[in-house]
Amino acid sequence: MSGTPQYKTLKGMQDILPPDTFLWQSVEQTARRIFSAFGFQEIRVPVLEATSVFSRSIGEQTDIVEKEMYTFTDKGGRSVSLRPEGTAAVVRSYVEHNLHSLPSPQKFYYFGPMFRYERPQSGRFRQFYQIGVEAFADPHPRLDAEVISMLGRFLTSIGLEGISFQINSIGCEQCRPAYKDALVGFFSDKKENLCPDCVRRFDRNPLRILDCKVSRCIEARSDAPRITDHLCQDCRTHFGKLQDLLTLLEVSFAVNPEMVRGLDYYTRTTFEVTSQGLGSQNAVAAGGRYNRLVKEFGGPDTPAIGFAVGMERMVGLLKQSASLTWPAPAVFIAALGEAAGNAALRIAGKLRDQDLWAEVGDAESSLKSQLRRADRLAARFVFILGDEELRSGTLKWKNLADASQGEVKMTEIQEFLAAI
Numbered sequence: 376m377s378g379t380p381q382y383k384t385l386k387g388m389q390d391i392l393p394p395d396t397f398l399w400q401s402v403e404q405t406a407r408r409i410f411s412a413f414g415f416q417e418i419r420v421p422v423l424e425a426t427s428v429f430s431r432s433i434g435e436q437t438d439i440v441e442k443e444m445y446t447f448t449d450k451g452g453r454s455v456s457l458r459p460e461g462t463a464a465v466v467r468s469y470v471e472h473n474l475h476s477l478p479s480p481q482k483f484y485y486f487g488p489m490f491r492y493e494r495p496q497s498g499r500f501r502q503f504y505q506i507g508v509e510a511f512a513d514p515h516p517r518l519d520a521e522v523i524s525m526l527g528r529f530l531t532s533i534g535l536e537g538i539s540f541q542i543n544s545i546g547c548e549q550c551r552p553a554y555k556d557a558l559v560g561f562f563s564d565k566k567e568n569l570c571p572d573c574v575r576r577f578d579r580n581p582l583r584i585l586d587c588k589v590s591r592c593i594e595a596r597s598d599a600p601r602i603t604d605h606l607c608q609d610c611r612t613h614f615g616k617l618q619d620l621l622t623l624l625e626v627s628f629a630v631n632p633e634m635v636r637g638l639d640y641y642t643r644t645t646f647e648v649t650s651q652g653l654g655s656q657n658a659v660a661a662g663g664r665y666n667r668l669v670k671e672f673g674g675p676d677t678p679a680i681g682f683a684v685g686m687e688r689m690v691g692l693l694k695q696s697a698s699l700t701w702p703a704p705a706v707f708i709a710a711l712g713e714a715a716g717n718a719a720l721r722i723a724g725k726l727r728d729q730d731l732w733a734e735v736g737d738a739e740s741s742l743k744s745q746l747r748r749a750d751r752l753a754a755r756f757v758f759i760l761g762d763e764e765l766r767s768g769t770l771k772w773k774n775l776a777d778a779s780q781g782e783v784k785m786t787e788i789q790e791f792l793a794a795i
């Protein structure tokens with residue numbers, strides 16, 4: 376009957392099916408709940424934008440823009456791209472709709488698919504989902520601390536344990552050029568020790584040599600000058616205050632002067648989160664401050680900060696959680712015969728009025744096959760309804776989890792379910 380399907384998802388793309396979608400909803404609901412408490416509101420932006428929205432913000436010379444974007448020419452001859460990340464489109468929207476005229480700070484969150492044409496490998500997809508936040512128009516480190524602590528709360532609520540932030544300041548347009556010069560000076564006689572990628576970075580973006588994972592690059596930079604020693608007074612004050620506030624908010628963190636992040640638009644604060652529970656050094660979420668991007672998009676000079684979390688990773692974590700319970704019907708009504716079948720539909724209707732998941736068996740099939748279906752659905756309760764029950768007005772119930780059973784009057788079903 377079923378052979379090889381004629382149509383399949385594209386390489387690196389995946390369908391997300393029930394019951395997994397339940398976990399996706401659960402992560403999203405947790406995010407909405409926690410972000411709302413911090414005053415963040417949802418923003419929805421298109422997945423398709425003018426290519427320049429991304430090349431301008433992320434940087435022409437980044438891997439994302441150079442190699443990984445889904446870029447094509449539309450029928451009007453415009454170069455358009457599927458968004459590889461969320462920040463650029465939110466900033467475009469912020470400027471386009473004058474959102475800076477809203478009360479400050481303006482705080483937004485988004486969910487949605489992002490697209491990068493990467494070599495598919497385990498846990499990486501070409502269409503992947505992110506939850507992100509962007510907060511605008513407050514330069515104070517209080518906002519950085521709030522955003523970081525909000526991210527910590529979110530990850531803890533998802534069930535991540537041993538959360539630790541790594542934070543850094545990568546300076547501003549005042550102090551970073553001199554630091555770049557110091558780095559170039561340091562690496563100029565060590566070029567032959569660097570990996571080919573870092574040799575390229577040396578000319579284009581020497582800061583990125585600092586987060587290369589290749590061991591000879593790690594060795595070559597062991598004595599490299601540290602950005603934290605080159606910050607201007609304002610950046611140093613900002614970074615110091617951030618650390619005080621994180622301590623006040625009981626957020627666990629360590630300063631990592633090598634964490635510079637891959638994107639061009641960051642200024643001052645950058646951060647990443649790792650989880651001990653994952654037994655991995657890989658960050659589960661990352662973000663930073665980008666104080667110049669709004670202005671570069673033609674808006675007023677507006678500081679901003681944001682982060683993004685990978686949904687696939689969060690859902691994977693939830694799956695490992697011991698307390699995971701999948702959704703299941705509250706009640707399965709097995710009915711025997713047409714009259715009982717009709718009564719079962721009415722009872723199910725009343726339960727559904729109360730937002731309970733009620734399933735009705737096929738009254739024309741055997742009790743045994745209906746019970747088998749209830750079992751496969753993992754229904755909490757089975758009600759059994761035949762001619763005799765219709766006459767007496769009393770149903771038999773069975774709890775499938777603990778095999779307890781009993782009887783309940785048809786008129787008291789709601790009270791019965793409410794009591795358990």
Ligand SMILES: [Zn+2]
Pocket residue numbers: 546547548549550551606607608609610611
């Ligand atoms: Zn500075």
Ligand SMILES: [Zn+2]
Pocket residue numbers: 569570571572573584587588589592
């Ligand atoms: Zn390298």
